[in-house]
Amino acid sequence: MHPPRTVLVIGGGAAGNALTLLLRRAGIAVDLIEAKADWNATAGSGITLQGNALRVLRTLGVWERVADSGYAFDSAGITTPDGTVLHVQHDLRTGGDDLPATVGMQRPHLQQILIDAVRGSGASIRLGTRAVSLDQDADGVSVRFTDGSANRYDLVVAADGVGSATRAAVGITDRPEPTGMAIWRVAAPRPAGVTRTDLAYGGPAYIAGYCPTSDSTLYAYVVEGRRDRATIPPESYADEMRALARHYGGNWPEITAEITDPAQVNYAWFDRMLVEGSWHRGRVVLAGDAAHCCPPTLAQGAAMSLEDAAVLAELLTGGRPWDDDLFQAYYERRVPRVRAVVEASVQIGQWQLDGVRDADLPGLMTRTMTMLKELP
Structure with a gap:
């Protein structure tokens, strides 16, 4: 043995x-x-x-x-930058019918x-x-x-x-290896209207999206072209993300108002x-x-x-x-x-x-x- x-x-x-x-x-x-x-x-x-x-x-x-x-949620929305919902896609339950399609969490x-x-x-x-x-x-x-x-x-x-x-x-x-994109992320309070992931394509960023993570929280993200991280001081992170996010409508104004603490904002390249x-x-x-x-x-x-x-x-x-x-x-x-x-x-x-x-x-x-x- x-x-x-x-x-x-x-x-x-x-x-x-x-x-x-x-x-x-x-x-x-x-x-x-x-x-x-x-x-x-x-x-x-x-x-x-x-x-x-x-x-x-x-x-x-x-x-x-x-x-x-x-x-937990079972769908994702596609919106215009102003928040108009173009399409709601019901997601596949990839874990089986007895599990939700998606769970967002902190x-x-x-x-x-x-x-x-x-x-x-x-x-x-x-x-x-x-x-x-x-x-x-x-x-x-x-x-x-x-x-x-x-x-x-x-x-x-x-x-x-x-x-x-x-x-x-x-x-x-x-x-x-970097792919050429980068993402800003932040945790924020969840507006009552956020009950699924919504993704806005276009505007000043490639993607602006959010995902509910509990009854009271979400995380929001904005995807842009990759920049040299050395040129972005960490103390400016909230300002940088807010400058992109303010161009989006729907639930975004309420989310954007909460992007105030640079220590809570993360910037990373896509690899x-x-x-x-x-x-x-x-x-x-x-x-x-x-x-x-x-x-x-x-x-x-x-x-x-x-x-x-x-x-x-x-x-x-x-x-x-x-x-x-x-x-x-x-x-x-x-x-x-x-x-x-x-x-x-x-x-x-x-x-x-x-x-x-x-x-x-x-x-x-x-x-x-x-x-x-x-x-x-």
Whole structure:
């Protein structure tokens, strides 16, 4: 009989937390390390979770808390910049008919729900800790940490995000590349009329949208062309976002009036990346944003990370040897689905950058969402 398995999970975001929960449920010993001392518990404004993400969260045992914390809806509106509704699209329930099509929620609330679950799982957790070195052989990985300690593991999972230091440390040279767009985001009180996501195309920005995140909150976002971040001082963030948002009507004037605190406004570029060939080197395996990232034009970033964790955990707990064949099977199972999402997400933005007016946006979105209804 194989001795008890040990896994190091590097990164306490969606993929790392989900994988930790699933492996602990199977009785596997897990150490989770997170570079940030606060475990990212307050980072971010809002997040849109579609049904395929909700399906994994239900598997993790946290769906009820997510449902209580978030705001569920089943449609998205397309508006003109002045707020006139042109079309309301009823969304596919990609997680199945017993789950909403979409739940919007405050990102820190989702993170706290996952943190609480991981803490209750029996995993060993170390915050403010990084891996300094990973020395592999055929049977495992010896890891040294920033606090001077060291340990040995059967497997290391790099779930340390789009800027993954682990990815680079094992010789995978892929890095995120900017797509040419950037996004302003802010959390704000929810006007009573906001009961779904609405997207306005045109005006001074490519997209102006919002998503309800609870009975009293939403997050709003404005997408523009990428600018040099060094030329935008953080103290001007609220002014910059408000200057774009003030051109939009409907619910926007009420939202725009709340964009006052630059510390609550986030500015980020849209990036793309998909590691090809394999997502592992020896016994170090990538998951989530460390393996792939895409613009949020389909709101599938967190969903893809959660699905990575579900598929990897299924394979690791299925009784197969933990070897190259298993790790390659993980990649081959995930990459067609992830590639479709990355390419569609990038294409939506590229059509806007190129000013294409007759793009088959509804067709592309419908095809992608229909694919996502299938189990990963």
